[in-house]
Amino acid sequence: MMVQGVPKRLPGLKHFSMVGHWTEPGGSVPIAAMSGRNMIYELCHEDNKPFATA
Template sequence: ATPMTWVRFTGNWKGSYEGWMEMSLGFGMHMDKILPGLDGFYMVGQWVEPGGGLPPAAMSGRNVTQIICKQDKRPFVTTTP
């Protein structure tokens, strides 16, 4: 796919298919998943975790699921296919 295809189907800036560019100062930076004043709102996706693409986007969903489980005092349980 071309960058224009990515823009058309995802709306990502300049057709980016990954998240933020990793720089030496920002490598491993942490972005809050919860915003004050927005109850029940959680940030997930390729723009929330370092790197980009599907694996970090999926990882961000898993991380938020763990946050929700902790808030609800429920165990976080996973299985492997």
């Protein structure tokens, strides 16, 4: 849990994901932002869309 955080999705609840310092060990604004970035990366991968940052 200290590395991966808590699960960000709930079984049976489609199109829901929870990110932020409540789901990652440590907390802080950078960790919360990274949590959101990682989830967008995952969603892009699942949708076969390229992940791009600006």
